[in-house]
Amino acid sequence: MTNLSIIIPHFNSVQALNKLLKTIPDIKDIQIIVIDDNSDMNHKKKLLELIKGCNRQNIEFYNNYSPNKGAGACRNIGLNRSKGKWLLFADSDDYFIDGYLDVIQRYLDSNNDVIFFKPTSIEVDTGNQAERHLAYSKLIDSYLGNHLNSEIYLRYCFSVPWSKLIKTSFVKKNNISFDEVIAANDLMFSTKVGYLMGNFEVSEEIIYCVTRNKGSLTTTVSHKVFDTRLNVFINYNKFLKEHLIKEEFNTLGLSSVGFLISAFKKFGVKKVCLVYFKLRKNKVRLFNPKMCNPIWFMNKTLYVIRKNKSMKRYYNKIE
Structure with missing residues (x-):
């Protein structure tokens, strides 16, 4: 065997x-x-x-x-x-x-x-x-x-x-x-x-x-790729909400605000509106309650800044 x-x-x-x-x-x-x-x-x-x-x-x-x-x-x-x-x-x-x-x-x-x-x-x-x-x-x-x-x-x-x-x-x-x-x-x-x-x-x-590898990532993301990631996240959120007890689901602290920020940076205000209404329609939480904690928010912000800085060398910008 x-x-x-x-x-x-x-x-x-x-x-x-x-x-x-x-x-x-x-x-x-x-x-x-x-x-x-x-x-x-x-x-x-x-x-x-x-x-x-x-x-x-x-x-x-x-x-x-x-x-x-x-x-x-x-x-x-x-x-x-x-x-x-x-x-x-x-x-x-x-x-x-x-x-x-x-x-x-x-x-x-x-x-x-x-x-x-x-x-x-x-x-x-x-x-x-x-x-x-x-x-x-x-x-x-x-x-x-x-x-x-x-x-x-x-x-x-x-x-x-x-x-x-x-x-x-x-x-x-x-x-x-x-x-x-x-x-x-x-x-x-x-x-x-x-x-x-x-x-x-x-x-x-x-x-x-x-x-x-250096240059293995691109700074451009198509609408199709972005929308695919968004749809998968919505399915992920829905699956967990349906199958976990409320306490377990809340423990994960899922937030979709990252999609709104990414939509604004990559596509502009119109895309943000479309994403926002889609998230609301599917009852996806926008903010993690932990964001109200200033210490958690500061640590998370510093982590994102460090990560973005370390990732720059891997990007291969497509004009």
């Missing part, structure tokens, strides 16, 4: 994909599923060269021929093809840490639905530690430190599929899949996993590294 299926969506990053694949051993116990998301012709040629030169028995390559472009559609193709007892998800420009397989093997016979691991991240051009993992690392630390409400935050704020070992039968039994949208495809998948999981375990060991 195959113990592990690793699902990897790919788009225009053959060199990074090759690096990722080298961190996964060529053994029958592991099924590697790579799904190309309509890469451009130049990268398709490179991918074909990689496939031809890849003398490995445990890698399966597929194309996303569905009408829906994006990592969500690719991951769903991977889920349908998965044969392993457990699932791991990886992005094609990330990689697994040395020794990760020894860590994972300790959990293969467990009765858990999910095992959470602490991630890390790196700046590819400098080799320095990045900040992409920090929010998720803090969730792990908080839970292991038995902090108040840490389980609620772990279940509903660990919004990415990577750095988790998830039992395949649990996902398929509950019909959990990714949203086939162009942005935020993983939020509802992770939320439903968090809500439905029974037994779970949390480890401080690191198995996965997220990468960040």
Whole structure:
């Protein structure tokens, strides 16, 4: 029996994909599923060269021929093809840490639905530690430190599929899949996993590294991407409001004011009005009550300023 299926969506990053694949051993116990998301012709040629030169028995390559472009559609193709007892998800420009397989093997016979691991991240051009993992690392630390409400935050704020070992039968039994949208495809998948999981375990060991490249982000966001993120957040808010008790929902302190600020900065006043009325129509709370606390507000503001400053070097402005 195959113990592990690793699902990897790919788009225009053959060199990074090759690096990722080298961190996964060529053994029958592991099924590697790579799904190309309509890469451009130049990268398709490179991918074909990689496939031809890849003398490995445990890698399966597929194309996303569905009408829906994006990592969500690719991951769903991977889920349908998965044969392993457990699932791991990886992005094609990330990689697994040395020794990760020894860590994972300790959990293969467990009765858990999910095992959470602490991630890390790196700046590819400098080799320095990045900040992409920090929010998720803090969730792990908080839970292991038995902090108040840490389980609620772990279940509903660990919004990415990577750095988790998830039992395949649990996902398929509950019909959990990714949203086939162009942005935020993983939020509802992770939320439903968090809500439905029974037994779970949390480890401080690191198995996965997220990468960040200089110029890998753009300062322009289309209306379509923005609206997709907004719609997913509305669905996220609705799901939690319907399934959690009031005290748990309020503990999360969800706020949509960030969408209003982003709409103003990127699109102007008209977009702010449209977003505001859509949020009100869907009964999404605009402000987190914690914003009334001046200390919390100051710390949050300083955090956002520091984050924006640290992110500037990654942006590649499109005129």
